[in-house]
Amino acid sequence: MADSARKQVVIVGGGYGGVSVAHALLDAVDRSKTAIVVINDRERTVYFPATARNAVADYDDRVSVPYDRLVPTDAGRFVLGAVVAVGDKHVELESGETVPFDVLVLAPGSHWRSFNDVPLTTDAIATHWKGFRERVHTAHSIVALGAGAVNLELMGEIAANYPNKELYVVHGHDRVLKDHYPMSLRKDTENILTSMGVQFKLGARGRVVDGGVELPTGETLKADLIVPSAGGRRRTEFLPAEWLVADGSVRVRPSLQTVQRDDIFVAGDAVDMPKERNAGNVHGQVSVIVDNVKAVLANKDPKKRYKPSGEVLSMTFGQRRAVGIMETALGFVRLPAALVSRSKNSDFESPRFNRSLNY
Numbered sequence: 001m002a003d004s005a006r007k008q009v010v011i012v013g014g015g016y017g018g019v020s021v022a023h024a025l026l027d028a029v030d031r032s033k034t035a036i037v038v039i040n041d042r043e044r045t046v047y048f049p050a051t052a053r054n055a056v057a058d059y060d061d062r063v064s065v066p067y068d069r070l071v072p073t074d075a076g077r078f079v080l081g082a083v084v085a086v087g088d089k090h091v092e093l094e095s096g097e098t099v100p101f102d103v104l105v106l107a108p109g110s111h112w113r114s115f116n117d118v119p120l121t122t123d124a125i126a127t128h129w130k131g132f133r134e135r136v137h138t139a140h141s142i143v144a145l146g147a148g149a150v151n152l153e154l155m156g157e158i159a160a161n162y163p164n165k166e167l168y169v170v171h172g173h174d175r176v177l178k179d180h181y182p183m184s185l186r187k188d189t190e191n192i193l194t195s196m197g198v199q200f201k202l203g204a205r206g207r208v209v210d211g212g213v214e215l216p217t218g219e220t221l222k223a224d225l226i227v228p229s230a231g232g233r234r235r236t237e238f239l240p241a242e243w244l245v246a247d248g249s250v251r252v253r254p255s256l257q258t259v260q261r262d263d264i265f266v267a268g269d270a271v272d273m274p275k276e277r278n279a280g281n282v283h284g285q286v287s288v289i290v291d292n293v294k295a296v297l298a299n300k301d302p303k304k305r306y307k308p309s310g311e312v313l314s315m316t317f318g319q320r321r322a323v324g325i326m327e328t329a330l331g332f333v334r335l336p337a338a339l340v341s342r343s344k345n346s347d348f349e350s351p352r353f354n355r356s357l358n359y
């Protein structure tokens with residue numbers, strides 16, 4: 001069927017949010033009436049929750065799969081390319097190509113740094129991770145700047161696999177992780193990693209110098225490998241500035257439509273909400289977006305409302321150590337370490353995500 005005969009839903013971003021929405025929409029729409037187009041600038045997915053473990057052992061095939069099976073040929077298509085602008089009823093790609101839409105879903109995620117700044121082509125992705133694993137393997141001393149969950153998990157994986165390396169975490173605050181987490185979780189995380197050989201330099205901003213990291217005390221930590229703080233800046237620079245809030249997230253209504261446009265929805269990290277960004281948020285967004293997209297396609301009022309659920313933070317440090325918390329109406333409660341370990345080990349549930357791409 002010619003695509004001009006069908007309405008078209010375009011999804012920008014083939015990460016956790018975009019793929020989850022695409023997978024659900026493919027099941028929910030009548031393919032003879034609606035085509036689904038997913039646009040992504042990278043040739044393969046990146047399943048971020050597993051990238052720290054991939055830094056010490058080769059999990060490449062589980063962390064990253066191609067997009068060729070995501071959209072069946074009768075249902076729409078996958079387009080490789082970077083969206084650089086959103087027009088009235090089309091998006092514009094860097095290549096100059098335009099892709100028309102009736103409804104647009106924006107899921108461009110975040111910019112990450114260091115080993116999570118993953119290149120765009122299949123070959124470059126493989127080289128990137130192999131190269132990082134080699135750098136970890138050959139480094140005698142490694143310094144991580146910043147004690148957010150991403151760096152702490154990475155140092156835990158390295159410590160579990162290489163007990164003889166000198167590992168440091170340098171962090172500007174007195175405790176690891178963000179202030180809103182319970183103190184018991186923050187202390188336990190430090191204690192576990194300390195027992196695994198990681199040394200903490202807290203309350204100290206490190207300055208990268210030749211061969212290492214200089215601390216305010218004048219001490220220099222020698223480093224064969226320096227891991228910068230993880231990043232996590234929204235990738236929304238291609239959108240009009242008036243759609244965005246200060247951190248780059250897109251302002252949305254409870255229906256997950258943008259404030260400015262009824263025909264544009266937002267999913268994943270790009271949604272402006274008073275919550276930590278994580279893949280867990282996507283689970284509550286998918287059904288809202290699917291129902292509301294269908295309503296807009298049918299010229300009806302979108303009725304479903306998104307309410308962010310409580311935060312879950314689960315961190316593993318190698319295959320045997322873990323901490324986790326879940327936010328409830330009564331505040332944060334701790335998750336049993338064995339439960340966190342079991343749910344994330346050893347593949348971090350990547351097969352479940354990959355199944356939505358038919359891998």
Ligand SMILES: Cc1cc2nc3c(=O)[nH]c(=O)nc-3n(C[C@H](O)[C@H](O)[C@H](O)COP(=O)(O)OP(=O)(O)OC[C@H]3O[C@@H](n4cnc5c(N)ncnc54)[C@H](O)[C@@H]3O)c2cc1C
Nearest residue numbers: 013015016017041048049082083108109268269278279280
């Ligand atoms: C190391 C690490 C570990 C994590 N661990 C966990 C965890 O254990 N549990 C958890 O819940 N969350 C975790 N997260 C967070 C989680 O990965 C993100 O919240 C989730 O990936 C957000 O999904 P998304 O679709 O919004 O963005 P992404 O998954 O980042 O996907 C965005 C996609 O859009 C593409 N894209 C961006 N801009 C454009 C454009 N202009 N044109 C075309 N394509 C574009 C990108 O290439 C990418 O494929 C972790 C994150 C990191 C970095």
